Amino acid sequence: MLPLRYNAPPPVRRPAMAVDLKGELTELLRSALASVAPECADSAIGLERPRQAAHGDYATNLPLQLARSLRKSPREIAAMLAAELPASPLIERVEAAGAGFLNLFLSRAAKREVVRRILEAGDDYGRLPLGGGATVLLEFVSANPTGPLHVGHGRGAACGASLANVLEFAGHRVTREFYVNDAGRQMDILTTSTWLRYLELRGVRIAFPPNAYRGEYVRDMAARIEEAHGSRFVRDAEEVIAGTPGLPEAERDDDEADAQREAHLDALIANARRLLADDYAYFHQFALTEQLADAREDLGGFGVHFDRWFSERSLFETGMVERVVAALEKAGHVYLQDGARWFRAAAFGDEKDRVVQRENGQYTYFASDIAYHANKFERGFARIIDVWGADHHGYIPRVKAALAALGLDCDRLEVVLVQFAVLYRNGQKTSMSTRAGEFVTLRELREEVGNDAARFFYVLRKSDQHLDFDLDLAKSESSDNPVYYVQYAHARVCSVLAQWGGDAALIRGFDPGPLASARELALCRRLAEFPEAVEEAAREFAPHVIAFYLRELATEFHGWYNAERILVEDPALRDARLALCVAVRTVLANGLRLLGVSAPASM
């Protein structure tokens, strides 16, 4: 279990003008505070939503906060504030209560007003100016292009895409980026795996390494190359395995055997490069292009789109990797030891120093990652956010250390960690072993449970928490399934409107005044909370807040729907209820849109 983000985001400031209910209430309280205790007039005023209705619509613990400095009892201060609170059409009454809380009860008119606001704002209801148009680079998924995306990548995709939507809705300009690891050993392993499968097809008998990529998709790529080029890339088995140490017995799983397998694979890669010469690049490019196209298609089908696919290889081709290492060296943060170049990460808060260039001259993944992040800073984004698998948490200090050593403000980099999802079927954990090649792919998941259920389930937990993904529940067509539960509320509203049959455009002008029942007013209050949910989701990088909110809103709508009839005889009351219906539909649709889930008109 890991923290949601590595360091605190910049403070989010509310606009100075009271443009919303909460802001107006705060101003009223500030006015009362100024007359009760002028010396504390600029204290922070926290307004919260009490859990219990008896504690009002909003409450503040201001009296408790001030008790010490004013040398008065909290109850006394609360009573004084209540007496000095200016009269307002928003407020029905105030109460000093509990240990020293001030509870505010809104007038019915104030509660109903949100319906009018929602009908006016439409798709934009919940949109906030918090980000002030600041640019954000959000990097997520960034899976190695060495095979199909699996269900772990799916969670990063769903969380990242939802977070991007939320940040955009909260007033940021978001660039969505996928970092393509097209330069490392993993790609060489995929390239060689493809060639070995090709050789197999041509009847060349070579033991396929257990640590190479064994998936069926590798055979598919090999078959297509074989179809197009015939025997052009065939070499003798003796040549292919020349100079390799050979494989240890399959049963052995000790360190020595593992090391031998790795050495064997590296030797095969070296032979492939030598024997294929220029054609090696063909295999490499073919596999890369195939896997990226596959990922793009898969993610696109999942409603996840990127503005840019950033190539790791380009960082080498433009000399960026050399440049950042040289910059670190020039600043005295790099030294030579055992033939390798080490970055003094420990001097910048990391546990130990890290290699940036290996003894054999190859740069490490870390080196290109430094270059990548330096490049992000050069592009001038106000905020840089990485969404990583939680198993990479130990990697954060070294990247931050490198940025600091380059003289960059490493606090501008924020890292969201996403835990893996574990699939359950019939109450049993489904196996997800990569080395056996039998992992569950994102595509299989999407086909089995559908895109909507997958997107929603992935963000049903805080992203840094383990997620138990119940496949049976995700597929069930019942109220047990939270996706259908929320979507059904939306479809119900649409159905009522269809039943009514009038001109939907007119509803915008309907007067919510006749709304008066407890359920209706509670629903209004819930609708007014949506911008607060968006704010929290954006501030905490927590799209699950939106999912929770939608479930609560749907609950209150279903309750109202079952308790009271909407299409009643009285035209004024019917119109008011239709207005509330449209407001509910609007908020459900806006929330679902942030999560990349469809809002069906019928189910």
Added chain:
RNA sequence: CUGCCCGUAGCUCAAUCGGAUAGAGCACCGGCCUUCUAAGCCGGGGGUUGUGGGUUCGAUUCCCGCCGGGCAGGCCA
């Protein structure tokens, strides 16, 4: 062994900078379709928030110890 994180109802999880009587869903039990979609609603039982201390008006929340679990600790990515 060291570092980071987590521990809340039978299960999966929430809990607003430290706030009021710790909340949902699932599972379980009992009701509701001649009336706008029953993919819905209403009601019920369920808790020493792992444990022992500390900080204070107040602790699930902050600090320390212990117990249990996860992840990380490569010239891998």
